[in-house]
Amino acid sequence: MDTKKQMNVRAIENGTVIDHIPADCLFKIINILDLEKETGQVTFGTNFESKRMGKKAIIKIADRYCADEEVNRISIVAPMACVNTIRNYQVVEKRTVKAPEEVEGFVKCGNPRCITNHERIRTRFEVQRQGNAITGLRCHFCEKVTTPENIVIVK
Amino acid sequence: MKKSLVSITDFTKEEMLRIMDFAAEFEADPCQRILLGKVIATLFFEPSTRTRLSFESAINRLGGRVIGFSDTNNTSVTKGETFHDTITTIANYSDMIVMRHSLEGAARYASEIAKVPVVNAGDGANQHPSQTLLDMYSIKKTQGTLDGINIMMVGDLKYGRTVHSLLQAMSHFKTTFTFVAPPELRMPDEYKQQLYDLGIPYTETTDIGEHINEADIVYMTRVQRERFLDLMEYEKVKNAYILKNAMLADTKPNMRILHPLPRVNEIDTDVDDNPKAYYFNQTENGVYVRMAIISYLLGVKK
Ligand SMILES: [Zn+2]
Numbered sequence A: 001m002d003t004k005k006q007m008n009v010r011a012i013e014n015g016t017v018i019d020h021i022p023a024d025c026l027f028k029i030i031n032i033l034d035l036e037k038e039t040g041q042v043t044f045g046t047n048f049e050s051k052r053m054g055k056k057a058i059i060k061i062a063d064r065y066c067a068d069e070e071v072n073r074i075s076i077v078a079p080m081a082c083v084n085t086i087r088n089y090q091v092v093e094k095r096t097v098k099a100p101e102e103v104e105g106f107v108k109c110g111n112p113r114c115i116t117n118h119e120r121i122r123t124r125f126e127v128q129r130q131g132n133a134i135t136g137l138r139c140h141f142c143e144k145v146t147t148p149e150n151i152v153i154v155k
Numbered sequence B: 001m002k003k004s005l006v007s008i009t010d011f012t013k014e015e016m017l018r019i020m021d022f023a024a025e026f027e028a029d030p031c032q033r034i035l036l037g038k039v040i041a042t043l044f045f046e047p048s049t050r051t052r053l054s055f056e057s058a059i060n061r062l063g064g065r066v067i068g069f070s071d072t073n074n075t076s077v078t079k080g081e082t083f084h085d086t087i088t089t090i091a092n093y094s095d096m097i098v099m100r101h102s103l104e105g106a107a108r109y110a111s112e113i114a115k116v117p118v119v120n121a122g123d124g125a126n127q128h129p130s131q132t133l134l135d136m137y138s139i140k141k142t143q144g145t146l147d148g149i150n151i152m153m154v155g156d157l158k159y160g161r162t163v164h165s166l167l168q169a170m171s172h173f174k175t176t177f178t179f180v181a182p183p184e185l186r187m188p189d190e191y192k193q194q195l196y197d198l199g200i201p202y203t204e205t206t207d208i209g210e211h212i213n214e215a216d217i218v219y220m221t222r223v224q225r226e227r228f229l230d231l232m233e234y235e236k237v238k239n240a241y242i243l244k245n246a247m248l249a250d251t252k253p254n255m256r257i258l259h260p261l262p263r264v265n266e267i268d269t270d271v272d273d274n275p276k277a278y279y280f281n282q283t284e285n286g287v288y289v290r291m292a293i294i295s296y297l298l299g300v301k302k
Helices: A003-009 A023-032 A068-075 B013-028 B049-061 B083-091 B106-113 B129-143 B161-173 B189-198 B231-237 B279-297
Strands: A015-022 A042-050 A054-062 A082-087 A090-096 A102-104 A124-130 A133-139 B039-044 B065-069 B096-101 B118-123 B150-154 B176-180 B202-205 B217-220 B256-258
Touching: A015 A023, A023 A042, A023 A054, A023 A068, B013 B129, B013 B161, B013 B279, B039 B049, B039 B083, B049 B065, B049 B096, B049 B118, B049 B279, B083 B096, B083 B106, B096 B106, B096 B279, B106 B118, B118 B129, B118 B279, B129 B161, B129 B217, B129 B256, B129 B279, B150 B161, B161 B189, B256 B279
Parallel strands: B039 B065, B039 B096, B096 B118, B150 B176, B150 B217, B176 B202, B217 B256
Antiparallel strands: A015 A054, A015 A082, A042 A054, A082 A090, A102 A124, A124 A133
16 A cells, blocks of 8 residues: 555544654654653554665654654654644655764663662763664663663663 | 763763773872771672672771662562662762662662762673773773774673663774674674764674774673573584684784683683783772772862
8 A cells, every 4th residue: 555645544633643663663752752641643553664774663643742852852862853843734854863972861771680670779871882873772880781782771 | 060971972081081090099109098087888789799709808008987788688679678768868878879780770769868979880781881991991001092092892791781872982082993793693783873873983703803903992791501592502602702812813912812700611710821911900909990980970089
């Protein structure tokens, strides 16, 4: 089936469309944006064909707009993602996400012996990357690196 | 500005050299009571008698007073007080905190909430910078310089925090490295990458005898049984990383053997009487180096 056609079927009037999510990161993004608590319409799909990335996932959230800080969070698992703001069926803003130098407060340190997993401490990581790809998050406290596939989002 | 020592990378090359000079001065004249009137807290959330006594000896020699605990029994920690509250409170009682904790990152966190300098005396498998500085002091003392030394590291190079910190610290000094480890316990790629980026040459081997005659320093660590997923592998390699006196016959005259101690069996006792065995002298150096670290961070030594 034609990808474009599918997307059109699911077009939303107002809200946010997040495109170019790596196919295997869909559920992490759902977690980061806390979409299970969303009361409005949420549609998502994965394994769509993409010229740029092979397979990709898409999320559409009706009547919700993402703050820069949320967009920023997405970049940790989906650095290629594109966040479109939709009003009246039109894309009024297109934001590409940019990996920050540091991430604070929403990723769990993957090291079970890290102090942040034993006391109430706001986590902090230095983002390590090779080109645009994030290769790991280095914990400010225990100095261990959490690799992208092991990223767990703290609620 | 308060300055703490949590990781060896908190110190610049210049600061490391400063510590080396201070330590040498303290060794020449150990009676400098420049900490008179200062109170230093030694908080051992995890017991380590050797490290604690070394720090307390250093503080006492400098004329400072010590408060603290050697384990968390009978302290408010066992009553459920948070680490945050313990550190905040004790920072009000003291001019410096020396601490050891089984959790990684504990000292970094403490250094950010305490209003006094924090010295990390070990946080789990992460960092133990005073050990690294005393290793460096031992190298400088036995080799006359820190520059251009060939260091052979033997044993558990994967999990051994002392070898990782020493590697990072010595990377400032045109060191060349030989890594000798079983395949399961090889030096992790991230450290080899750091050396590669700095243009520092290294050699890797599984054979302790292959490059031992080129080494200026042989740095031994323990190969622990619990590090192996496959105990058959452990049985195969456990005797391959034991240093014996017979292996030292053709080593360089200036070569010295270091070990962070405690040792189990990785250095045969027949090495102990060889003049190249330096591991017991290291412990004495540790006191001078800790005197240097404390007085540098408190800004009391000119
Ligand atoms: Zn951590």
